[in-house]
Amino acid sequence: MSGTPAVSDVPDELGRPVTDFIRHLASEKRHSPRTCDSYQRDLLRLAGWLAGSGQLAWQRVTNHDLRRYVATLSRAGLSGRSIARHLSATRRFYQFLLRERLATDNPALDIRAPKTGRRLPRVADVDQLSYLLDSPPEDPLEVRDLCMFELMYSSGLRLAELASLDVDTVDLRSGEVRVVGKGAKQRLLPVGRKAVASIRAWLPQRAGLANDGEKALFVSQRGERLSHRSIQARLSRWGITRGADQKLHPHLLRHSFASHMLESSGDLRAVQELLGHADIATTQVYTHLDFQHLARVYDQSHPRARRDSYHGKTNDENTSGQ
Incomplete structure (x- = not known):
């Protein structure tokens, strides 16, 4: 898939509503310029794809159209998280179109991004x-x-x-x-x-x-x-x-702060407050990091967990059946 088109590169029927929506986010919702840029980039990418498919009206876009678009994004190598962001922008855009009576339904409502394995953030020693x-x-x-x-x-x-x-x-x-x-x-x-x-x-x-x-x-x-x-x-x-x-990189220091704090304190709520996470589920990723550390210590230290260097089996497995 080609890169994101500029507003001037998509038909006016598709580009003008996107411009109006971004203006709405900036002036009425007080979103930051960075957030507005992200919404615009995602929506213009969708607009460019629709134009290439011969679809020139937002109100005629169907659920099936968007499912095909999600498949296109997936084939282009986007992660499930990135596709979810695209869908979130589309759902929000259609809420605006419904408010402005430029659409009669929201075709993105029941579409979910494909799941991808959750990558754990890297931390420094x-x-x-x-x-x-x-x-x-x-x-x-x-x-x-x-x-x-x-x-x-x-x-x-x-x-x-x-x-x-x-x-x-x-x-x-x-x-x-x-x-x-x-x-x-x-x-x-x-x-x-x-x-x-x-x-x-x-x-x-x-x-x-x-x-x-x-x-x-x-x-x-x-x-x-x-x-x-x-x-x-x-x-x-x-x-x-x-x-x-x-x-x-900056996020490595932030991830390391979170992981090291949690490893020492075990207080997930406190780490959530320090990081400024609205949802504790975001903070819980660091419990997985902490568990990985504990699991390594366990494997290396517990007499019933240590691996036999020759057979690659636990001590219990080596003595079973004797």
């Missing part, structure tokens, strides 16, 4: 993270980088949450940071001792870089708020120069 974060910075920008990574791992921040921090959102005296997460929900998070020390080291360096009036906690050499892409690139660079055995 505690000792390796400690080694990487204990590596001393060599210049002012690395002082900033270390501060960002310490804070991300200390408080389990998302990339967008870290990038949006202002100087006044951090209280060093109480060791707390105020973040705005998904859905514009605020939460107050603890900041660890190491991260507090890193922030104290960064603030004097920031004062020499930040433009007048700049509120951002983390700024670039130009004195402006650091972009998401720059944070990702600097974290990857840190891992390469410090000899990490896996690629470092």
Whole structure:
């Protein structure tokens, strides 16, 4: 399947309602530009497919049409999760069309994405993270980088949450940071001792870089708020120069925070609150990670679980029938 078309590349009968819907999301629902872009991208991909199939009216799209589209997405290699996102956007779009009397039913209501195995997030080893974060910075920008990574791992921040921090959102005296997460929900998070020390080291360096009036906690050499892409690139660079055995990225630090907290505390509800998850089912993926760790320890340690190195069987299996 070809890439997502632009609005101008799809027939006006299909493109104009999508444009109106995106305007509705932005102005009435107050969705973020990123969310609006995601909806538009998914719907324009569907519009392009419909146009290629000769279907030029949203109100005539059927349940069968959308099932064929889901099959097309699956053959193109999209995961079940990505297809579910496409279907969610389509259902939401048809709710809008029904409200505007541009459709008489919602053909996407009873269509479900194909199931795919749930991928567990990768996490970094505690000792390796400690080694990487204990590596001393060599210049002012690395002082900033270390501060960002310490804070991300200390408080389990998302990339967008870290990038949006202002100087006044951090209280060093109480060791707390105020973040705005998904859905514009605020939460107050603890900041660890190491991260507090890193922030104290960064603030004097920031004062020499930040433009007048700049509120951002983390700024670039130009004195402006650091972009998401720059944070990702600097974290990857840190891992390469410090000899990490896996690629470092912001979500790896967040996953590692969650897994290490759960492994130590066993308190799923507390980890849910710290991560800012609306649904505890999202947090429960980390219980699978924790169980994998416990299972490995069990297999290696329990006398009735250890594998016989020669036969590849448990001790019980080797003695059965004797």
